[in-house]
Amino acid sequence: MSTVAVEVVYRGIFQKTLARNIVRTIVFAARKEGKIGTAFGRYGDSPERNGIPAKQFAIVSDSPEELEENLAVYEAGEVDVTINVDDTMCKGIESWAWYGLQPINALTKPGGTLIVTSRQEADALIEDIHQKDSPFNLAIVPATTSFSGLWVYKDDHTDVRILGALAKVCPELVSLDSMVAALEDQGWGGLKLTSARNSFDRTTQRPVEPGEGNDETPFTFELLGWRAMEDGLVIRGIDGATGFRGGSLAEDYDPIRSNASGDTDYQPTRNSVFKKFSTRSMRPVINFETCIKCTLCWLQCPDTCFDVTPDGLYDANMDACCGCAVCEAVCPVPDCITMVNEAEFNDNDSQWEHWTRDKDGYEKWMTELIEVQKAHDADSERSHGYHSPGKYEAESESEVALTGDDD
Amino acid sequence: MTTMTQELPQVRGVKQIPVFEGFTSGHRTCQGCESALVMRLMIKAAGPRTIVVGSTGCMYVANTTYYSTPWVVPWMHTQLGSSGSAATGTAAGLASLMRKGKMQQEPINVIAFCGDGGGVDMGLSAISAALQHDEYNLLILCYDNESYANTDIQVSGSSPWGANSTFSPPGKVHRIMNRRWKKNTVPMLAAGHPDVRYVATACGSYGPDFTNKIRRALTIGGPTFIHSIDPCPKGWDYDPKYSHELGMLAVETGIWVQYEIVDGELILNGPSRAIARGIRRRKPVTDYLQRQGRFAHLTEEDLKFFQERIDETWEKWWIPGIVPFGPHDEGE
Numbered sequence: 001m002s003t004v005a006v007e008v009v010y011r012g013i014f015q016k017t018l019a020r021n022i023v024r025t026i027v028f029a030a031r032k033e034g035k036i037g038t039a040f041g042r043y044g045d046s047p048e049r050n051g052i053p054a055k056q057f058a059i060v061s062d063s064p065e066e067l068e069e070n071l072a073v074y075e076a077g078e079v080d081v082t083i084n085v086d087d088t089m090c091k092g093i094e095s096w097a098w099y100g101l102q103p104i105n106a107l108t109k110p111g112g113t114l115i116v117t118s119r120q121e122a123d124a125l126i127e128d129i130h131q132k133d134s135p136f137n138l139a140i141v142p143a144t145t146s147f148s149g150l151w152v153y154k155d156d157h158t159d160v161r162i163l164g165a166l167a168k169v170c171p172e173l174v175s176l177d178s179m180v181a182a183l184e185d186q187g188w189g190g191l192k193l194t195s196a197r198n199s200f201d202r203t204t205q206r207p208v209e210p211g212e213g214n215d216e217t218p219f220t221f222e223l224l225g226w227r228a229m230e231d232g233l234v235i236r237g238i239d240g241a242t243g244f245r246g247g248s249l250a251e252d253y254d255p256i257r258s259n260a261s262g263d264t265d266y267q268p269t270r271n272s273v274f275k276k277f278s279t280r281s282m283r284p285v286i287n288f289e290t291c292i293k294c295t296l297c298w299l300q301c302p303d304t305c306f307d308v309t310p311d312g313l314y315d316a317n318m319d320a321c322c323g324c325a326v327c328e329a330v331c332p333v334p335d336c337i338t339m340v341n342e343a344e345f346n347d348n349d350s351q352w353e354h355w356t357r358d359k360d361g362y363e364k365w366m367t368e369l370i371e372v373q374k375a376h377d378a379d380s381e382r383s384h385g386y387h388s389p390g391k392y393e394a395e396s397e398s399e400v401a402l403t404g405d406d407d
Numbered sequence: 408m409t410t411m412t413q414e415l416p417q418v419r420g421v422k423q424i425p426v427f428e429g430f431t432s433g434h435r436t437c438q439g440c441e442s443a444l445v446m447r448l449m450i451k452a453a454g455p456r457t458i459v460v461g462s463t464g465c466m467y468v469a470n471t472t473y474y475s476t477p478w479v480v481p482w483m484h485t486q487l488g489s490s491g492s493a494a495t496g497t498a499a500g501l502a503s504l505m506r507k508g509k510m511q512q513e514p515i516n517v518i519a520f521c522g523d524g525g526g527v528d529m530g531l532s533a534i535s536a537a538l539q540h541d542e543y544n545l546l547i548l549c550y551d552n553e554s555y556a557n558t559d560i561q562v563s564g565s566s567p568w569g570a571n572s573t574f575s576p577p578g579k580v581h582r583i584m585n586r587r588w589k590k591n592t593v594p595m596l597a598a599g600h601p602d603v604r605y606v607a608t609a610c611g612s613y614g615p616d617f618t619n620k621i622r623r624a625l626t627i628g629g630p631t632f633i634h635s636i637d638p639c640p641k642g643w644d645y646d647p648k649y650s651h652e653l654g655m656l657a658v659e660t661g662i663w664v665q666y667e668i669v670d671g672e673l674i675l676n677g678p679s680r681a682i683a684r685g686i687r688r689r690k691p692v693t694d695y696l697q698r699q700g701r702f703a704h705l706t707e708e709d710l711k712f713f714q715e716r717i718d719e720t721w722e723k724w725w726i727p728g729i730v731p732f733g734p735h736d737e738g739e
Binding site: 012013046047048049050051052096099148149150151152223224229235237238239240241255256257258259260261263264266268269270271272273274275276279294295296299300301302303304305308317319320322323324325326328329330339383384385386387388389 | 413414415416421422423424425426427428430431432433434435436437438439440441443444447454455468469471472473474475476477478479480481482557558559560571612614640641642644645646647648649650651652697698699700701703
């Protein structure tokens, strides 16, 4: 009698098909061994939004009765394996379905495994992953994060590589042979099966000790119960705005006429129970020296994330930025805004404050980050959804080469 | 007869767009959500003395989860098809409270927004009714992302021909499953409600134009309607960073026409005006279509057909891009 639960943590919409391929194949493979299972998406995450962390689960049991018992709970309270398909989520996730930041390994049971697709080293990932008071294993599937949208699937073998690794780290779930048989049943063959087998052979695990890792306390929010709400279940609107960093607004501030280019410094008050930054897999790095104050980044940001500084610059608030890169796209000055992989950062500190404090230091910091990003882009271009016909196929080739070779 | 409206000056250029934020950070929309930007620009233009009513759709569901709101101004949810009735009711309620002296006399902007599902499909009759009540000042803003994007992309009356969606997945036998052409909503409302003083199309990629349209709609008096095209990275399937660019491409390819109808007079705006006057050439529709995963299954033949349909709207229609019918030609 045993039940094995697996969760896949993924970026909403971008990786929905990827997550579905993984959980579904787990269940098909389990059936090859006479077990029974169910794959399902987390109801609270639906409807999904691009980039906002979401989960899908696969629960596999020896008998139907046991499976039913496990499905009687809304979702698994702990899982044997957590699969994280974007390494920037190692910093924690804030989904639709709960309030506050949940560590990526929150549901991983003692001695369980966290599988991450990443090009980072284990130690770099452990720096981000919140500590637990029980040991777990970390397995890395070397891969550039696979993003695609809703309608066109980017087949870079990430799905089968994860399944191969899963068979290795959790042999009590299913064997590699059953996994491969389930892949064949779905019409996949050739190089894809090789990728799965190679991934099985190459996956290693790094034990993570209790207390090892990120010691930050994840942020939480206290929410009122509905009985405590005002009559009519009214919720208070957000309380206006202040000057930059909580100062008072200019005396002649006029909401109809004051503009963002030199009239006044301005900092909007933000939603206090949802931050959105865990949606971000890259963040803008701003060169304040070359900024021409055209206002476009501030104006076109769907998330109102730019604070207007007293010197008329625009400081992206890193609690609110979700990394859509529209600011980079609309900025008319070359390299004034560069999107850099979120993995390069360990805090949400203000770039403008850093720059005002230490201009030379900021210049050095910024230049290094941009160089790292450009080197990374040269290797495999940052791709965050569909671009043009044939692009996914071209991008997938180099990814497949990572584990798809026949040697 | 209409009551007094607020004074909202027109802006000249991006640098005059107000710094005021009435729709702030912390909503659960997609990365690069153009509709969230439209909400933000809308309330920037309208200012703090505004009541917003929203019918069901992304801009309701993604913005106001339990105990959470990005709104600074008062906001209320209304049912999918009732943005028109909610707008009329809110404006009438305010007028009544002021008449009875229960509220200070003051022009308050009333804006009701709806998605294309709520506006172009379900709420069309309620919007039509609202546009007939010319004693109330209100604006209905339809943010059109060309599908029921909130519930994971079902076809709406506003979805373009050939687009992939949950209801129109391309198959092996039938490649094109959405065979309807996008509904021509604004001309329909303009022609059908000749007393309405302001009806317009808009796009969030053109900030000053968008701001001015909202302000004109709120200050002209009576019920008004704005239809905005909102690129949707989720349903259109593209990299979120292209939201702004795709909005511009929709206009530059001539698929979306930017115009306003002010007191019965048609004014084309920006690139659409340049295209109509022959100053600017339309970009080929492939520049727009091939950037989106929802059109990834289209063949050369399909793209050609799409281009021909767009050409037809510009070359054969009575008013290019806007009105397809004209007077019968007597051969004179």
